Amino acid sequence: MIISTSILASCKRKEEKGYKALYRHSLPYVFSIVRRYIIREEERKDIVQEIFATVFLRINHFDPAKGAFKYWLRKIAVNQCLMYLRKEKRLKHLVPLDAIDENKYAEEMRFDALSKTMIERLLSKMPEGYKTIFLLTIIDEFTHSEVGKMLNISPETSRSQLSRAKVWIKNRLHQDTKLKANGLF
Amino acid sequence: MDFFDSDMKDYFNRQSQEDIPEGYDWDDMKEPIFHKMGTAQQTAARSRSWFRKFWLVAPLFAILCLATYFLSQKSSPLDVNDPADGLLSEPVSPELPLMESSLMEKITLEQPKEKIVADNRKDKVAQATTAQTTTTKASVKEVNQTGVTSKATSSPTTTFIEKPATQSMSLAPRRMAETTTRSLTSGTRQPSTAQLETTQSNIATNTTPEESVPQSTTFSEQQTTTEKPTQQPLESLPNKGERPLVVEPTKADGSTLPKVGWPQETETTPSEESPSLANEPVLRNIPTPVPSLSEDTVDSPQPKTEAATSTLPTESLSTKAKAQISLLLIGGANSWTMPYEGDNPYADLKRETTTPGLGWQVSSGIRWKGRKGFYLQGRLTLNKLENRFQHSLERDTLVLVENAHVSTHTHGINSVRREIYRDTTIIGSFHRSVEQYNYSRLLSFELSGGKEWEAGRWRITTGAGLAFSHLHMKEGKDLDRNGRIYDYDQSSARLKRTHLSLHAGIGVFYQLSNKLSAGVQSSVLQSLNNWSEEDGVDLKPRINNLGIGLRYRLR
Numbered sequence: 044m045i046i047s048t049s050i051l052a053s054c055k056r057k058e059e060k061g062y063k064a065l066y067r068h069s070l071p072y073v074f075s076i077v078r079r080y081i082i083r084e085e086e087r088k089d090i091v092q093e094i095f096a097t098v099f100l101r102i103n104h105f106d107p108a109k110g111a112f113k114y115w116l117r118k119i120a121v122n123q124c125l126m127y128l129r130k131e132k133r134l135k136h137l138v139p140l141d142a143i144d145e146n147k148y149a150e151e152m153r154f155d156a157l158s159k160t161m162i163e164r165l166l167s168k169m170p171e172g173y174k175t176i177f178l179l180t181i182i183d184e185f186t187h188s189e190v191g192k193m194l195n196i197s198p199e200t201s202r203s204q205l206s207r208a209k210v211w212i213k214n215r216l217h218q219d220t221k222l223k224a225n226g227l228f
Numbered sequence: 229m230d231f232f233d234s235d236m237k238d239y240f241n242r243q244s245q246e247d248i249p250e251g252y253d254w255d256d257m258k259e260p261i262f263h264k265m266g267t268a269q270q271t272a273a274r275s276r277s278w279f280r281k282f283w284l285v286a287p288l289f290a291i292l293c294l295a296t297y298f299l300s301q302k303s304s305p306l307d308v309n310d311p312a313d314g315l316l317s318e319p320v321s322p323e324l325p326l327m328e329s330s331l332m333e334k335i336t337l338e339q340p341k342e343k344i345v346a347d348n349r350k351d352k353v354a355q356a357t358t359a360q361t362t363t364t365k366a367s368v369k370e371v372n373q374t375g376v377t378s379k380a381t382s383s384p385t386t387t388f389i390e391k392p393a394t395q396s397m398s399l400a401p402r403r404m405a406e407t408t409t410r411s412l413t414s415g416t417r418q419p420s421t422a423q424l425e426t427t428q429s430n431i432a433t434n435t436t437p438e439e440s441v442p443q444s445t446t447f448s449e450q451q452t453t454t455e456k457p458t459q460q461p462l463e464s465l466p467n468k469g470e471r472p473l474v475v476e477p478t479k480a481d482g483s484t485l486p487k488v489g490w491p492q493e494t495e496t497t498p499s500e501e502s503p504s505l506a507n508e509p510v511l512r513n514i515p516t517p518v519p520s521l522s523e524d525t526v527d528s529p530q531p532k533t534e535a536a537t538s539t540l541p542t543e544s545l546s547t548k549a550k551a552q553i554s555l556l557l558i559g560g561a562n563s564w565t566m567p568y569e570g571d572n573p574y575a576d577l578k579r580e581t582t583t584p585g586l587g588w589q590v591s592s593g594i595r596w597k598g599r600k601g602f603y604l605q606g607r608l609t610l611n612k613l614e615n616r617f618q619h620s621l622e623r624d625t626l627v628l629v630e631n632a633h634v635s636t637h638t639h640g641i642n643s644v645r646r647e648i649y650r651d652t653t654i655i656g657s658f659h660r661s662v663e664q665y666n667y668s669r670l671l672s673f674e675l676s677g678g679k680e681w682e683a684g685r686w687r688i689t690t691g692a693g694l695a696f697s698h699l700h701m702k703e704g705k706d707l708d709r710n711g712r713i714y715d716y717d718q719s720s721a722r723l724k725r726t727h728l729s730l731h732a733g734i735g736v737f738y739q740l741s742n743k744l745s746a747g748v749q750s751s752v753l754q755s756l757n758n759w760s761e762e763d764g765v766d767l768k769p770r771i772n773n774l775g776i777g778l779r780y781r782l783r
Contacts, residue, residue: 056711057573062261063254074248084249092257096264103580 046112054102062099069098072113073120079178080124082167094123121183125193128171165215173208180205266571273569280567280770284754288732291690295681552597553782558749560775562589562611572764574709581707585614585665589773593674601680605691611670611753611771617705619713620661627654662713666704670771672697672753674731685739687747692732695753699725709762722761730754737779745779 046068053061073094077087097119105115166174179190180201187198187205194201563586568579593607632652638645678691701721708714716722730753737747753771760767 057576059258063258066254066257066261070252071248074252078247088251088257091252092260092264095257095261096268099261100265100268 048107051102051105051112054099062095065098066095069116073116076117076120076183077124079166079182080121080128080175086127090123090127093127094120097123117183121179121185122193125175128175161216165212168215169208169211172204173211176201176204177208177212269571269576276567277569284732284752284770288692291734295679295688295690552595554595554597555780555782556591556593556595556605556607556777557779558589558591558775558777560589560749560773560777562587562613562771562773564611564613564615564769564771566615566767566769568760569766570764572762574762575765577707577711578765578767581617581619583616583618584769585616587612587614587667589775591674591775591777595779597680601682603678603680603689603691605674605676605678605693607674607676609672609674609695609773611672611773613668613670613771615666615668617664617666617707618662619707620659627656628652629654662705664705666706667702668704669700669702670697671700672729672731674753676731676733678733687737687739687745689735689737689749690733692730695729695731697727697729697753697755699723699727699759723759723767724757724761727759728756730756733773743781745781746777747779748774748776750774 046065050061050064050068054065055061070091073091074087077090077094081087081090098116101119105112109115169177175194176190179185179193180187185193187201190196190201191198564584566579566582566584568575568582589609589611591607591609593605595603595605597603629652631649634648634650634652636645636647672695674693674695676691676693678689678693680690681688701716701718701723703715703717704721705713706716706722731751732754733749733751735747735749737745739745751773753773755768755770758766758768
């Protein structure tokens, strides 16, 4: 996603054609972020609107010297998603330790090709806290310090939750594989 | 995480237009997005507004608290104008001998110490309100002077009427209290003839028992209070725990009436008579002046007051009660804020292009200062306000050239030359940057009230009120709703001319002489109404002034 400076300048002048161009160029990227965090389709639209409203209002705060527009937009989008999840009280970062048996499937597993359906199933089943930290660190590539600041937790907590999220995914994939082998899935 | 990194990331990071469901077109999303922008702006403006209000009110509240604190500190018993209060609350040394004379008659009082303290407090209240009557629950035995007069001939002890203490502050009871105190503590002082005559005249005038009760109340209270620490002499008194009051008969006319008087102020100092008395701080406080309270309450021929004989200047005391009229002249710098608010994008545009600057201010006014430091002030202020208009524009422009020569074709065979003309659009972009300093003048009439505190030569002034302002705009540049720069003048400027504002200020003045003071004053002018004439744009500027100036007291 590359946004030209002329579009940004037009947005800074609060011109509607600039808003329109920015929206069209960045919607796929914004939507890909929203889709990760917000499962329900009917909620995504509202979040997208919130994100673009914030972007248009704060476009004057964007400083190209501090980074590309994409990362600035990503941060706003992720923050809006997290705010929404917090508001809905769906974001619980900490999952109890006894919820997962970490040693059960400790061996390394490799899945060469995850189908789209499988990924979506994984995400829909994943606890919200795991999913958020997993998406923030693995997919959006935020550091644990950044995740800690966003979620108001310590970086160590973020690390440990990510570790458990990985184990959870392994367990889940293992179960699905077994079910698939038995012809039940 | 390499086992699913690739798949997951590919899945999540795919950004194809096909994945976006229907209903996400700009035309569908435009209105909700703009609506959310407006809501967010309103919320931000509201929070900013509360923030500003807080910072406007909080300093004023803090100043008020500080002022109240200092005021309460200043009104401690020894610091108030009336030294009698200080005398009342000051203990008397228990070592001082109590002289009993055959000419003296004892008056015993039964008043608990706790009640005495309460009465003393009430005494101060009554003093502050001059001649106010207060009924206390304390059972105080009071001297009925009529009773004293009639019975003194036959009995060495005077008669008391027990009634709720009704306090009426006048000079006479204070004098009596002082005299009694001195008699009790030193026992060596004798009232002068003149003072005794004065006392007699007070008693001989139409002094009803009701009128004399307050005197007796104060008399008894002070007498009892001053004797509170004197434990040693109490044991020698007939009734343990009771306080003696000494009333001396007159020597001038030989009357048997008990005369209550006070020693002359020009008598020898206590140190000349009694060394122990000289070390006593209470008695050193005695010759301090008495305020003009006596003028309000005593109609009968006045005794020679201590204030009159005091070496301290009485002018400063008397001027406190009189109204003061002063002229003010202040000049300094100002800065102002132009908070363009509203859900209109034009407000954002105005906010971005306008930067308030530093200006100057002159003001002149008149102040009427009443009692207790409260004052009313009318002030005319001229503020020169400055703001910088800065706008840079980068815009693509389409220029249509009609019937422009586009190309020329030459036929290869017959060499016929053919020129092609067509309407052509030329796209160009330009950059324009405009910077202009705009000036305006704001003439305000401020009507405020406040309070002034005195600390030596320093005067701390706080006040608040309303201001009526008129704005005069000079020529300048501004941006219209279409984003175009236009020149305005007094008639075409889209700002309202008259405004109502809230005015608050604080100042510190140093008294250079009796009439002239110099100081620093800071004030805030917060507009209460909208200056802007544009729809959807809210502008309530705040002007902060800091100036130095002079204050001259006319009378």
